[in-house]
Amino acid sequence: MTEAARPRRSVLYMPGAKARAIEKSRGLPADALILDLEDAVGPTEKELARDLVVGALKEGGFGLREIIVRVNGLDTEWGEADIRAAAAAAPDAILVPKVGSAADLHAVEKLMDEAGAPATTRIWAMMETPIGILNAREIAEATPRLACFVMGTNDLVKELEAAHTDARTEVMTSLGMCLLVARAFGLAILDGVYNAYQDADGNRAACALGKSMGFDGKTLIHPAQLEIANEEFGPSEDAIALARRQVAAFEETRAKGEAVAVVDGRIVENLHVEVAQKLLAQAEAIAKMREAG
Template sequence: MSDLARPRRSVLYMPGAKARALEKARGLPADSLILDLEDAVGPTEKEAARELVVQTLKEGGFGLREVTVRVNGLDTEWGEADIRAIAAMGPDAIVVPKVNAPADLHAVERLMDDAGAPAATKIWAMMETPIGILNAREIAAATPRLACFVMGTNDLVKELGALHTEGRAEVMTSLGWCLLAARAHGLAILDGVYNAYQDEAGNRAACRLGREMGFDGKTLIHPAQLDIANAEFGPSEADVELAKRQVAAFEETRAKGEAVAVVDGKIVENLHVETAKKLIAQAEAIAKMQAG
């Protein structure tokens, strides 16, 4: 499936140092996985975790799930070796932490090319610093390898000296600015994590807000959050049924030489049909993943 058509309702971080967790990931109902070599791995485990993730990628077995790897930054002693080793394995994407400027992505891209990374291996940029947020427009246009922005809201709140609030006022400006930059350059964009993974009501509200804003999905820290994210960011049966009726009604109207249809008492124009077709395509892609 094309990169933009791929469902990313649920994107689960999995610790790269834990073999059992990586094995479990193969059977979880996540659209995408981020095998993590950065925050989830302590300094003494970094090299062993890299070897484990390389072996995991070599073995495969993830079906149609998108598999990405978050590497350590190039400002650390592990970053360059991470990128070279992971790029050679050809995952769906390399997730780059704390992207501050286009030059950060250019440096990663050079290392990927040197390591023989396939053209299909993309870059995901984590947007989690004030300077990175301010440079979002330039970062979004940095390289054709860039496919996705990932909001790192925990780090961002820390850097802002802010407090986590239920309404997320502390990060709304950053979220909106990155959404604009991503959409202007045809990128996917993922909302940040919800920390209280046992709080189902809070998780649902956070997912719903992210969906209403326009995010493609949510990054998650625990498998218990998967079902809620999949439900909130995915189309319901009623959504799909309405979308199909909108497309059919519009096509019938166009056949008559008219420009506007009416479904359930509401106007349906070309822009509504584009949205409806995208929703139908998403539902079909999700069904394909579930069947595979």
């Protein structure tokens, strides 16, 4: 599965100290799982959580789901041990909280290299502080290991001394800045969580807004949110059918030596075909994940 085609519609946080939750996650319809050693784990359970998560990584059984470990920050007593242990267990990525500068990622990468992390283990960066947002470009250029920005909107609202609103006006500037940087430097980017996990309508509205802005998917706090995120961020059957028609029509046009096709009364150019091909690749990847279970 190529990086560009990899679906990240639904990225679910799972508490690292709960073995039963981790076991259950192997059967959930999530595109990716974040095994959390940070916010979801109390101080007295940090070492237990680390051992459980490393054990789960070694055991495997997650199918084609992307597996990410969120570690504690290096400014805590657990951060360095978390990074070394997670890196040695080779997850798909290590998620670094409260990234404020390129130096933060350089320090994490150094520890990962010392622990023998393979090149395939990437770094994801939590964008959840004002200084992190302001330094988004510097962070994006910090290391080739960086693959994804994850918006930490709860922490961001707290740091901004703002209030959560349905319209999300309090974080729009930050979301937009990080989206621009992510797209400019070829990174994936995930929207922050929606806290009212039992509010299906609110969750759908939040996902639809994130999709319309350009996010690749949404981070989630409860399995009840998975179906809606997958629907809103995934390609619909109608979109897949249209993409196929666009690609076919454009190929036929090019075979005639022409540059522009018409599908359903609309012009189809190179840029439309690129979008269509990406959508079809994602749909194929989703189908493979579904088959793998």
